Amino acid sequence: MDENYEPSRTDGEAGRVEKDKKKKKKSWDYDKEIGRLQVELAHLQAWIKKSGARIVIVFEGRDAAGKGGMIKRITERVSPRVFRIVALPAPTDREKSQIYMQRYIAHMPAAGEVVIFDRSWYNRAGVDRVMGFCSDKKAQRFLELAPRFEAAIVESGVVLLKYFLTVSEEEQERRFRRRIDDPLRQWKLSPMDVESYQRWWDYTRVYDEMLRMTDSNHAPWWVVPSDDKKRARVNCISHILQSIPYERVKFEAPDLGKRQKRPADFVEDLSVRHVVPDATS
Numbered sequence: 001m002d003e004n005y006e007p008s009r010t011d012g013e014a015g016r017v018e019k020d021k022k023k024k025k026k027s028w029d030y031d032k033e034i035g036r037l038q039v040e041l042a043h044l045q046a047w048i049k050k051s052g053a054r055i056v057i058v059f060e061g062r063d064a065a066g067k068g069g070m071i072k073r074i075t076e077r078v079s080p081r082v083f084r085i086v087a088l089p090a091p092t093d094r095e096k097s098q099i100y101m102q103r104y105i106a107h108m109p110a111a112g113e114v115v116i117f118d119r120s121w122y123n124r125a126g127v128d129r130v131m132g133f134c135s136d137k138k139a140q141r142f143l144e145l146a147p148r149f150e151a152a153i154v155e156s157g158v159v160l161l162k163y164f165l166t167v168s169e170e171e172q173e174r175r176f177r178r179r180i181d182d183p184l185r186q187w188k189l190s191p192m193d194v195e196s197y198q199r200w201w202d203y204t205r206v207y208d209e210m211l212r213m214t215d216s217n218h219a220p221w222w223v224v225p226s227d228d229k230k231r232a233r234v235n236c237i238s239h240i241l242q243s244i245p246y247e248r249v250k251f252e253a254p255d256l257g258k259r260q261k262r263p264a265d266f267v268e269d270l271s272v273r274h275v276v277p278d279a280t281s
Contacts, residue, residue, distance in 0.1 A: 030230045030234070033234050034073060034230075034233060034234060034237075037234065037237045037241065038073070038076070038077040038078075040241050041074065041078055041237070041241070042077060042078060044241060044244060045078045045079065045082050045083070045114075046248075046249040046251070047246040047248070047249050048082060048112055048113070048114060049082060049112045050249050051112075051246075052111035052112050053111075053112070053159065053244075054108075054109040054110070054111060054112075054113060054157060054158045054159065055114040055115070055158070055161070055244065056108065056114075056115050056117070056153065056158055056159070056160045056161070057114065057115070057116045057117070057161045057162075057163070057240065058117045058120045058122070058161070058163065059071060059116065059117065059118055059119070059120075059163050059165065060119065060120065060122050060126070060162070060163070060164050060165070061163075061164050061165030061167075061224070061226070062165065062166060062167045062172060062196070062203070062207075063172070063192070063193045063196040063197070064167060064171075064175040064176055064179075064193065065165035065166060065167040065226045066167070066226045066229045066233075067118060067119075067165055068118070068188075069229055069233065070163075070165065070224075070232065070233055070236060070237075071085060071116055071118055073233050073237065074116065074237060074240070082112065082113060082114060083114045083116060084107075084109070084113060084114065084115050084116065085116050085118055086107045086115055086116065086117050086118065087117075087118035087119060088104075088107075088119070091103065100121070100124060100138075100142065101121055101149055104117075104120065104121045108153070108158070109158065121142075121146065122210060122214075124138070124139055124142040125139055125142060125146075125206060125207075125209075126206055126207060126210065127192060130195075130196075130199055130202045130203055130206055131192075131195065139206075143209065143210065143213040143214060144213070146213075146214045147213075147214055147218075147219065150216065150218065150219040151216070151218050151219070153219075154218045159243075160218075160219050161222070161240060161243055162220070162221050162222065163221075163222050163223075163224050163236055164207070164211060164221050164222070164223050164224065165224045165226045165232065166223055166224065166225055166226060167226050167227055168227055169200060171227045172200075176189065176193065176197055179193075211223075222236075222239060224236045
């Protein structure tokens with residue numbers, strides 16, 4: 001052995017470090033962490049209702065990157081009247097004749113609301129461009145105007161957060177094949193998903209340009225690596241909570257009082273009722 005060789009740590013120490021890393025990774029409890037974050041989202045909701053804040057959260061990204069699961073974890077324990085999900089279908093002929101941003105403006109939040117866009121005006125820079133639903137000239141014009149549009153949103157007092165979920169080629173293919181094989185997931189696989197699989201590099205080019213041209217100080221893009229869905233959810237929800245300066249609002253517990261007594265003249269209705277059969281017996 002070279003007499004000048006000085007290992008930074010012994011083989012035994014290196015092994016212990018590796019074991020510690022694995023132990024730390026194994027000890028991470030997703031269910032516990034996502035539950036804690038959902039409690040914080042409930043506190044955020046109470047503050048939004050009291051303060052009249054307006055929040056817009058945009059989710060974009062690769063197909064099968066986990067946008068739907070992310071949004072579900074954000075909204076499943078809060079009120080749909082406060083956290084509204086907007087997932088617009090293909091535009092109608094009338095909407096196609098309007099100013100492009102017009103149908104998105106109609107869904108902006110009022111006081112005390114959070115609007116989550118599951119896909120957004122950035123369709124123009126992604127799927128519309130790749131699939132030829134708009135000209136390259138219109139897409140370029142959109143990329144130039146989008147930061148100005150978002151500046152107007154932010155200047156009006158709205159908190160705007162933009163997240164782009166990434167996934168590797170290998171992981172996307174694994175998820176697509178899982179959808180093909182699983183009847184419970186087959187509905188998730190659309191013709192557009194197949195196109196996005198086949199045109200990976202076309203989408204890579206347009207997404208790279210979109211992120212570069214529409215990242216701004218007032219509305220930056222936040223990229224969420226999503227090969228590990230659970231870590232992506234925890235990381236993204238944590239970032240949302242850190243990005244909004246909310247405060248916990250004290251819950252004023254209502255006084256239920258006393259339930260009224262059964263009236264002396266009450267007669268039970270004995271007419272036949274159609275009761276759902278017990279499927280567990």
